[in-house]
Amino acid sequence: MQNIKRTFVFIILLSPGILFFQDMSDLKISVKDTDDSSRIVLESSKSLSTSIEKSGSYIMVRIRADLPYKIQRRSFNSRYIESLGWSRGAGYYILNIKTSLAKFSYVSSTLKAPYRLVIDIMPEGTGEREKGEIIVESSSDAYSDSNKGNIDRGVKTIVIDPGHGGLEVGAKGKFGTLEKEITLDISLKLKEIIERNLAYRVVLTRDKDIDVSLENRAAKANNNRAFVFISIHANGFFRKEARGSETYFLNLNATDEEARRLAYLENNSSELNTVEGENEDDIKMILWDMAQSAYLTQSSQLAELIQNELNNLLGTLNRGVKQAPFKVLTGVACPAVLVEMAFISNPDEERKLMKSEFQNKIALAIYRGLTNFLKLNLQK
Amino acid sequence: MSVRQYAFLIALSVLLIVLVVMFFKCGEEKKLIPEPVTQMLDSEEISGEESETKKVFLFFLAEEDDLLHPEVREIKADAVVILQAKLVIRELIKGSRNGGISPIPVKTKLRELFITDEGIAFVDFSKEIQENQFFGSAGEIAAVFSIVNTLAYNFKSIKRVFILIDGREKETLGGHIDLKRPLLPRFDLAVNLPGSG
Numbered sequence: 001m002q003n004i005k006r007t008f009v010f011i012i013l014l015s016p017g018i019l020f021f022q023d024m025s026d027l028k029i030s031v032k033d034t035d036d037s038s039r040i041v042l043e044s045s046k047s048l049s050t051s052i053e054k055s056g057s058y059i060m061v062r063i064r065a066d067l068p069y070k071i072q073r074r075s076f077n078s079r080y081i082e083s084l085g086w087s088r089g090a091g092y093y094i095l096n097i098k099t100s101l102a103k104f105s106y107v108s109s110t111l112k113a114p115y116r117l118v119i120d121i122m123p124e125g126t127g128e129r130e131k132g133e134i135i136v137e138s139s140s141d142a143y144s145d146s147n148k149g150n151i152d153r154g155v156k157t158i159v160i161d162p163g164h165g166g167l168e169v170g171a172k173g174k175f176g177t178l179e180k181e182i183t184l185d186i187s188l189k190l191k192e193i194i195e196r197n198l199a200y201r202v203v204l205t206r207d208k209d210i211d212v213s214l215e216n217r218a219a220k221a222n223n224n225r226a227f228v229f230i231s232i233h234a235n236g237f238f239r240k241e242a243r244g245s246e247t248y249f250l251n252l253n254a255t256d257e258e259a260r261r262l263a264y265l266e267n268n269s270s271e272l273n274t275v276e277g278e279n280e281d282d283i284k285m286i287l288w289d290m291a292q293s294a295y296l297t298q299s300s301q302l303a304e305l306i307q308n309e310l311n312n313l314l315g316t317l318n319r320g321v322k323q324a325p326f327k328v329l330t331g332v333a334c335p336a337v338l339v340e341m342a343f344i345s346n347p348d349e350e351r352k353l354m355k356s357e358f359q360n361k362i363a364l365a366i367y368r369g370l371t372n373f374l375k376l377n378l379q380k
Numbered sequence: 381m382s383v384r385q386y387a388f389l390i391a392l393s394v395l396l397i398v399l400v401v402m403f404f405k406c407g408e409e410k411k412l413i414p415e416p417v418t419q420m421l422d423s424e425e426i427s428g429e430e431s432e433t434k435k436v437f438l439f440f441l442a443e444e445d446d447l448l449h450p451e452v453r454e455i456k457a458d459a460v461v462i463l464q465a466k467l468v469i470r471e472l473i474k475g476s477r478n479g480g481i482s483p484i485p486v487k488t489k490l491r492e493l494f495i496t497d498e499g500i501a502f503v504d505f506s507k508e509i510q511e512n513q514f515f516g517s518a519g520e521i522a523a524v525f526s527i528v529n530t531l532a533y534n535f536k537s538i539k540r541v542f543i544l545i546d547g548r549e550k551e552t553l554g555g556h557i558d559l560k561r562p563l564l565p566r567f568d569l570a571v572n573l574p575g576s577g
Contacts, residue, residue: 163555164555168554168555169514170514170515170516170554170555171514171515171516171519172514179516213551214551214552214555215551233516233517233556234516235516235517235518236514236515236516236517236518236519237446237516237518237519237522238441238481238483238519238522239441239443239446239481242446242518248517253558253561253563253564254564324517324521324556324557325557325558325561325563326517326556326557326558327551327552327555327556327557327558327559327560328555328556330558338517340516340517340518343516343518344516345516345519
């Protein structure tokens with residue numbers, strides 16, 4: 001009994017410590033040079049969901065993190081690695097590895113118990129190993145798509161995003177029609193038309209009535225290396241008279257100074273990761289949070305083309321192309337628009353939206369707009 | 381120790397850990413912005429002498445179009461800008477006096493408001509602002525920018541507005557407009573701005 005008591009007290013004393021470890025996982029980072037490469041090891045008590053991207057003289061490692069990590073790093077001296085920078089977005093960290101090499105290759109691998117992500121960086125041409133990456137683990141569904149293995153380099157992907165879903169019903173009509181239902185119906189129709197007529201792969205951010213976070217919708221587009229992202233919505237307003245169709249692309253909602261930086265990015269979009277400046281971490285933070293900023297010109301073009309076709313086909317009031325800071329668009333790294341087909345809060349338009357015939361027209365209009373956009377942008 | 385004692389011990393420790401976890405998690409929920417201490421604002425104690433007034437403009441929707449319309453209102457000209465700003469938001473929540481449509485439910489409460497040196501106003505509303513609203517994009521844009529425009533239009537020191545709900549950052553009000561960063565005003569969504577001809 002004495003034993004039990006003692007253990008009891010011991011557990012009480014220990015509990016806060018256990019909690020602390022649960023909430024703040026460590027992320028240890030170390031850098032070491034080998035004969036022909038520089039090696040970075042990221043070590044964590046939990047396994048990580050990561051993606052790696054190389055651009056210019058940088059490697060960016062994106063680490064999914066629902067909870068904050070305690071990052072441990074030491075100063076280092078390395079032949080090929082110049083600096084490491086951390087930035088944090090909502091639900092993820094980015095590790096920017098700046099190499100001192102203009103041309104390099106890297107190999108990554110993961111080890112278990114404890115989890116380690118190992119990245120070896122070497123000048124291109126030296127070393128025996130082939131350029132590429134081997135990622136053994138990747139668990140979360142937002143960051144690994146089940147179709148990933150099927151991505152054929154030649155076949156481009158269109159991502160369609162049926163607005164709302166699950167508990168997020170969106171706008172609601174007088175007759176009880178919910179935005180989430182209409183958006184899914186039309187998205188499925190659009191998918192079918194595209195697949196029937198074009199050699200494109202179509203991915204939906206949801207294909208049933210479920211909640212999908214706005215960030216995961218963007219992540220799905222980026223993980224599938226989407227060529228175009230189209231979010232489908234039905235509008236709602238306080239006045240039931242409000243009516244018509246409009247197409248949105250992202251409004252940066254940026255101050256002049258930010259706008260200048262982002263404009264720079266737009267002109268250098270192929271080098272998304274290699275921006276340098278007085279405060280690199282800041283810039284990269286904006287950059288990853290607002291991947292869409294690099295595609296605004298194309299997005300506005302896509303919006304115009306879709307809006308034109310909506311006008312031609314639907315006979316609804318033309319409300320034009322507009323801009324607003326839509327959350328779902330900010331993180332999408334390809335041309336992206338949000339289509340507001342008609343007002344579900346307007347009884348006349350709600351009735352139309354419920355009809356299959358009208359839904360087909362909308363899908364066809366968006367399809368035509370998309371096709372025109374593809375024609376203009378495929379030569380590149 | 382016998383096997384039974386071990387089993388007892390393990391069961392006990394699991395229970396204990398669960399209890400402690402629950403205890404700490406519950407604690408975390410309360411890490412909100414403290415309750416607003418603004419009661420003094422409503423009493424007359426601040427300025428005993430005759431109070432001066434200031435003309436402000438609140439942005440509401442109108443019957444004839446989908447735009448935001450400024451509506452003039454006199455408020456007490458408190459020397460402290462934050463207190464003025466709070467008054468203005470409270471007036472906005474009360475709604476229009478000229479038959480305008482307010483995109484913000486009357487039951488919404490202003491929990492807190494402060495302004496940073498960089499000119500960002502943080503406005504914290506109670507959850508009623510998004511309850512039973514069924515926002516479409518147009519409605520959500522109107523709700524968000526009636527707040528942002530009202531603050532930015534009336535106070536030079538406010539350049540951008542960060543909307544919080546129940547003391548926390550929210551992704552959006554209803555699935556559309558990004559609330560995770562401070563918003564610039566959108567006067568292009570408004571008409572009949574005083575002084576603009």
